[in-house]
Amino acid sequence: MRKARPSSESRQKDISRPLALAMDLLCSTYSDSDEDGQPEPFSKRPRLANPRPAINYQRKLQPVNEMREASIPGRYVSKRERALMASLPASAPEPNVEQDIPSSTLGSLSQLDLPLNVMSLLRQKTKGHSRLVGTPEKLPISLNGHRKAVNALQWSTNHAHLLASAGMDHTVHIWNVWNKNQKIARALNFHKAAVKDVKWSKMGWLILSCGYDLTSRLIDVEKGSEVSVFVEDQVLNVVKFHPKNPNLFLSGGEKGHLRLWDIRANQVVHEYIQRLGPILDVEFSDDGREFVSSSDVSCRNVSENSIVVWDLAREVPLSNQIYGEAYTCPCIRRHPFEPCFVAQSNGNYIAIFSWSPPFRLDKFRRYEGHGVSGFPIKCSFSSDGHTLGTGSADGSIYLYNYRSTSLVKKIEAYSSACTDVAFHPTISNVVASCSWNGDVSVFE
Template sequence: MDLLSAAYGANSDDDDPAPSWPATALPSVAPPPAKRPRWESPPYPGYPPPPPLPAPRPAPPQAPPPPLAGRRYVSKRERALLAASQPPVGSAAPLPPPVAPEFDSPVVGSLTDSNIRDDILHSLRCQPKPGSTNGSPWKLSVSLTSHTRAVNSVDWSPSHGHLLASAGMDHTVRVWNVWNSENTTARVFKYHTAAVKDVKWSHHRPFLLSGGLDCSSRLVDAEVGKEITVFKEDQPVEVIKFIPSNSNLFLSGGTKGSLRLWDIRTGLTTKEFNRNLGTILDVEFGADGKQFICSTDTTRSNVSENTIIVWDILREVPLSNQVYTEAFTCPCVRYHPYEASFVAQSNGNYIAIFSARPPYKLDRYRRFEGHGVWGFPIKCSFSLSGRELASGSSDGCIYFYDYKSSRFLRKIEAFKEACTYVSYHPVLPNVIASCGWTGEISVFE
């Protein structure tokens, strides 16, 4: 230990001092690097003077940032879109504003009668008396083919007799200027988001009411091409009908069996007729508007109840629900224009006749037979005089019957597939419109 202490102990005063390293020798620990010389005046010898720095550009004025509490996070994508929309630095002309997307206008043609045939225009202006007849339709007058899928309903305008409305499975409602020599398509409305099942004109104004599977009925001003009111429901709408005595009220029926009376002035329901029915297939008002009949697609075991129901509209109660006791549903019901009777299109491939007075008995001695239904929603229609009854058919033809005798008169071929809807003109007694599964509309005269 003494030897180690002597060898590694601290040097005494008698020891030789530590040798000094020459100035050129490297020390054991590298000193910190020398600082970069600053350009001062006068400069260090051997260094050239620095180049003059460019004058800084003044920063453009910027809006103060929003307060911290009102800021929101801006994603990287939003920042990139914002930067792309800004004009480049130094650009004299700013970028043009973005162009808004264009939508198809429903006003595609004319509603006026300036370009229709002279004989049609003369007949429309010289309206015949109710009950008169000038013959029956038998030849094709106009074929309208703009619908891309099946057409469910057609309706003539009572105030503008040259206009016809149609509702299609292609989600559109179309207005046709039927005898226009230039363009028969006047309006195309695409407000529904699903198939349109029914369409009706208002009695005195160029308003169109349509109901569809998007659970809504929509009122449109056909003249200006603008939607007025949307009546939302909790069921797909199958059928709609204006009250004859008051065009401000209409009835709608849907797939859940609910019947609702709407006021177009308020957009609200005023009455509701509900008996846990099946799908409402058709509704029809009497001439006085105090009662209506409806047909339903009942799925209960006792199909003799609720197939056809007669309702009192004021008391909201059924007057009879055992009108039709056959085991068939009826896709169409129609009142006779002058007599106290109504008819019902039966899926038994015939049209039945009923009394319009209590107890609403079925006429078991008369029926209209010869056409086919076979599950299609085949509709029928009375002529202006009430002497004839026309019906569509599953074979694509229109069948005509004499109402008094229920005798078959004739048939004309309208389409290659089922003809589902026929509608007599409200003014011209020898004009009838039809539509069907082909998406085509045929007008006969």
Template sequence: MDHSICVWNVWSRDHKKACVFNYHNAGVKDVKWSQQGLFLLSCGYDCSSRLIDIEKGLEAQVFKEDQVVHEYRRGLGPILDVEFTTDAKQFISSCDESKGNISENSIIVWDVLRQVPLSNQMRSIKAHMFLFRFMWKRILVHALESTLLIHILSLSQMENYIAIFSSKPPFKLDKYRRYESHSVSGFPIKCNFNLDGEKIASGSSDGCIYFYNSKSSELVKKMKAYEQACMDVAFHPVMPNVIASCSWNGDVSVFE
């Protein structure tokens, strides 16, 4: 929340912090690498997104509220996550509340070009909403497996689990696979696929990293990483045996 973006050299013992960028005027909410690893796209609480050229160390572009190209409206509450499908023709949004029917608006597939929701495709997801009041905290689409991974957090704390849906219409829920054992306890815990989609890793409020077999939903491994909550886990894009994780107290770790 100090307005900065840090890039780390995980293989260096002496110079772990490679560079720091201070372009935001408020706390930074999220950061994404470009596919080639040459740019960073960040968003912050100053209501701006910033594209940063890593090699030059310069801010390439700034995107602010008055530069919006398209706006998608449906009376939604705070947006928790957004993810494009593999063909980029649709994207999925999730929120923790809405002004209307929660089951209709908590998670929506949108048509990018027409700017309309394809909510009639989401019956299997909507059906879930009547069981408990859920937050759909994390949405991931895996290209190879054609699956949609959704981290479901119950506001009643009765259930916290990861569900699998098809990433293609009609976006059916896989009723036979549910990934559970990790805990959330009110933290914005995130999860991730590995490269081939065979494994799923999730953080947990108990400071552990949980590894699941994506096919069987079996818990394969539980690894203690922190004393405080483990917030997120990411697999290395090239080396399958390397993961990075971060904790609630600000620690970032790399494991082999």
């Protein structure tokens, strides 16, 4: 027997009853009672099941000790908090807390602690005398401080007892070489990456350094402070002061850009544009009207632009085909008296070029015997111009006679590559050197 179907009225009651129960449940769940206990009317857009707690915008003042420990740089401090902090007595700093000091003053820059024989030799320069003796003979003075490879060295001409070194450990060291107590006079940590080059200025206590942090930095050695920062768009390999105007310096880097900077205005005054590889070294002529640049051509099949001579004022190359071999030349040095310059070649020799047009390569003379092997090996002339010194990949120092190009002396210095050699500006038998493992030595 078929059951009777429920009427439409009963069906509506059956449907409306659970709906009413659901609505009452929603209202009781999402409503907030006010002070009178009346429920809030149901909204078409219900609030979340876990409503966000109410925010109290009243600032809670920190305790005195917590306010003094505001160690987050750049944190906003309200006027009320600043006024309260100003009214608090100053507390003594906690002991044994390491601070990130950009420059460390470790020793003295003075000549007062030097041996008497060294002081007498240095004073002879000021009286117009030059002390020219033979090649280094004594045991070296070891200068320990760099933790990684040292890229460049230079003696100061104004303060001839000081030596600057640039290292891959992001530091520039100033050495008081003959000081009896502390040989590291300054450890400058202003660079954020490896330092490739360092040069002394002829003005006071200033040095200029550059490196992988895309900057050149002018530093006051005496105060241990940074004077200016020159920011570029490339890793910088070399900086060089103008020989006649110490307010100008030339920089070259990995993108092949050459720029002449004015220190006083902190801006570029000339830019030398050519399709060059990474700039490895630069050198000015004696009068400063021209300069020569060396660039990396190892990524090309032609040697054009390996060595380029530039007109400084007109920003144009005077010659770019003076070196026909496809070798990288990591170092260029001008002779102190004669109109010529030399270029360290990755062909394991040093070539000689004339500085007068057409800047010819001397095909009959070259300095051979040492090895480069891809290292950034540098060379330099002695103050009298009679000797040319160079580092070598075998860790030795090679000293050549400038005229005859014959090897005068070989000094076995390091177990790794010797990267730079710097003759003393006053005492020609004193030569400083550095190595790929971070050693710095002075031979007498």
